[in-house]
Amino acid sequence: MRLVSYAQPGGDRSGGEQAGAVIASSAGDRIVSLAPFTVVEIISDAKALAAAREVVERATASPEVLPLLADVQLLPPVRPGKILCLGYNYRGHVAAGEDPTAGDPAYPDVFVKTPNVLGAPGTPVLLPVASSEVDYEGEIALVIGRRAHAVPLESALDHVAGYTLFNDVSDRHWQGRSSQWELGKCFDGFGPLGPELVTADAVPDPQDLLVEVVRDGVVTVSQSTSTMIFSMAFIVHYLSQVMTLEPGDIISTGTPQKLPEALETHRALAHGDAVTIRVAGLGELTTTFIDPTSTDPIGDPHDS
Amino acid sequence: MRLVSYAQPGGDRSGGEQAGAVIASSAGDRIVSLAPFTVVEIISDAKALAAAREVVERATASPEVLPLLADVQLLPPVRPGKILCLGYNYRGHVAAGEDPTAGDPAYPDVFVKTPNVLGAPGTPVLLPVASSEVDYEGEIALVIGRRAHAVPLESALDHVAGYTLFNDVSDRHWQGRSSQWELGKCFDGFGPLGPELVTADAVPDPQDLLVEVVRDGVVTVSQSTSTMIFSMAFIVHYLSQVMTLEPGDIISTGTPQKLPEALETHRALAHGDAVTIRVAGLGELTTTFIDPTSTDPIGDPHDS
Missing domain, CATH: 3.90.850.10 (Fumarylacetoacetase-like, C-terminal domain)
Incomplete structure (x- = not known):
């Protein structure tokens, strides 16, 4: 799994950040939100990890509806x-x-x-x-x-x-x-x-x-x-x-x-x-x- | 001012901590709570500092009602x-x-x-x-x-x-x-x-x-x-x-x-x-x- 942190689009000025996963697609890498989890929660908690994997699996079926990775502002992954x-x-x-x-x-x-x-x-x-x-x-x-x-x-x-x-x-x-x-x-x-x-x-x-x-x-x-x-x-x-x-x-x-x-x-x-x-x-x-x-x-x- | 952090007496197991100030008295050092502020808030925010000083000033009038410093569990001040x-x-x-x-x-x-x-x-x-x-x-x-x-x-x-x-x-x-x-x-x-x-x-x-x-x-x-x-x-x-x-x-x-x-x-x-x-x-x-x-x-x- 390819995990990222990125700035919440339209988030407030306090700079809310959320976890996402990158999904490769023929039309460029896409991103799926793994909110409400943080990346550290996903990597340290088996339940959060399982939930994240499930989200990614479902999203992989139709990546074209997801935002392009290139359109979000990445943050340090952790x-x-x-x-x-x-x-x-x-x-x-x-x-x-x-x-x-x-x-x-x-x-x-x-x-x-x-x-x-x-x-x-x-x-x-x-x-x-x-x-x-x-x-x-x-x-x-x-x-x-x-x-x-x-x-x-x-x-x-x-x-x-x-x-x-x-x-x-x-x-x-x-x-x-x-x-x-x-x-x-x-x-x-x-x-x-x-x-x-x-x-x-x-x-x-x-x-x-x-x-x-x-x-x-x-x-x-x-x-x-x-x-x-x-x-x-x-x-x-x-x-x-x-x-x-x-x-x-x-x-x-x-x-x-x-x-x-x-x-x-x-x-x-x-x-x-x-x-x-x-x-x-x-x-x-x-x-x-x-x-x-x-x-x-x-x-x-x-x-x- | 003598600032400390200490464990909230009777606090839950998550280990809540609060700021306090030490007040010298003839019967041993006493402690006055500066909650809800943290020590970092008090040292970095002029309003919190002013509020803390006021609490200390008032408490200094009758220190004998305050808990003894020796009876609380100190934490690192910051x-x-x-x-x-x-x-x-x-x-x-x-x-x-x-x-x-x-x-x-x-x-x-x-x-x-x-x-x-x-x-x-x-x-x-x-x-x-x-x-x-x-x-x-x-x-x-x-x-x-x-x-x-x-x-x-x-x-x-x-x-x-x-x-x-x-x-x-x-x-x-x-x-x-x-x-x-x-x-x-x-x-x-x-x-x-x-x-x-x-x-x-x-x-x-x-x-x-x-x-x-x-x-x-x-x-x-x-x-x-x-x-x-x-x-x-x-x-x-x-x-x-x-x-x-x-x-x-x-x-x-x-x-x-x-x-x-x-x-x-x-x-x-x-x-x-x-x-x-x-x-x-x-x-x-x-x-x-x-x-x-x-x-x-x-x-x-x-x-x-």
Whole structure:
């Protein structure tokens, strides 16, 4: 199932949001409301999930009566109580004959992003006045569906409701100013999330997904989750030894390496740049970066 | 004003909480309910604050009719949306003639604790099964009262509602396993907060407070906020360049150095140890550490 949160059409100014499911149809993706449930209720409560599945099944019979997904304003699929992120978690390329695991760290490097980073899919990131060297990190985020405390490795994925995309936007200058990276990671809006939470049953193998990032039309990242150092199951197992993971919490599983050519030509994000993260089965998350002090017009990133 | 949150006496099992104010009286501290307001409403809304002050003023006339503070179950004074913490922020002792600022870092080292750490004043910390080297850090936490985004240094303290105490409990082993400290900082319950939020008008100079920590009857920390590297005003100013600070957010301003004798005899916290943070005017925050697998009885830490 493909779950989204979206703004209640004609809702009041308090910004009511509701859960929906995306249904593919020949004339474009459609959306069916799963109100009154929230996405977190659906992923954490078996009865709500069963009810949602039934709504989707009925709606699939005649999708043409449903609103187009393109016509609704998407919100982050969940509002996580915790946004946990991994540092280095994809192996780099090594020469033939070398052991690709030789540089593996013993333990994952974990940091936390604050709730103010959360951004809706498609909403631009405003380059902050104080930022100076903004970069993207295209990642797969797993979403907790069932409370997890000290869970064994074997059953860790039972606590994962599904997967979505996350751009761990980072200011490299602020990140490098001190030993802890947080300030470079926690600018307002530095965490676009979405577009959809794809439930785990629709993802045959989370360790066999190709993560691609396209920057201004050029593929800069292309690496499979099979090259992760710490698997998603291990990450949930490991983190749950420390903290109780709650439904709606997300763990962003680290960014793959930029391709060598992309590294060579890399420059900080600037006004009008667009970054798309795409993973087959999980959709695309496009973020445009805007300098609010600039007067240059921004094109449509989907035209590039 | 001395603000607290406490469990609604006779409240239902959902754990209703309400705001109160502490009123000193000759027969012990009393508590007056500020319902229906929450502490965050009182510190962020001028009308709620005025109403609360009026309630306190009236109650002060005859405190003997009020319940004793000791008879209510305190909760964390606020439930922060963000728990931001500083690393090294107190200068060490230097020999006479040496410049005490010589070792100052250029920028504060900031990290984030997740909401699962939050603990009520007086509630024990359960030593987690996976922990191995648990330590205390007695700190003053400032509480944001007015939204702060990119505020100048001069007016930064206008956004601070008041001050309270925070124990930045840390597992040194987990903290040192990787470059980022978060996992050592984010075990469930590793953030007792309270007992009171003392409003800023009752704290003449936040940079002239003596922070003391007593461990099992021995003073292990005794250092003034006058020896801070980055002042509270600077910290709010600096962090607000990155993230919008919201009412109820806390910034724990770093732990003073342990005294030399305390460092020499230091050992990890174990079953039955008690740690009290005390600051004149801000009260005392005592935390007992309990190994849930131990069968040894725990004494009353206030008897030691």
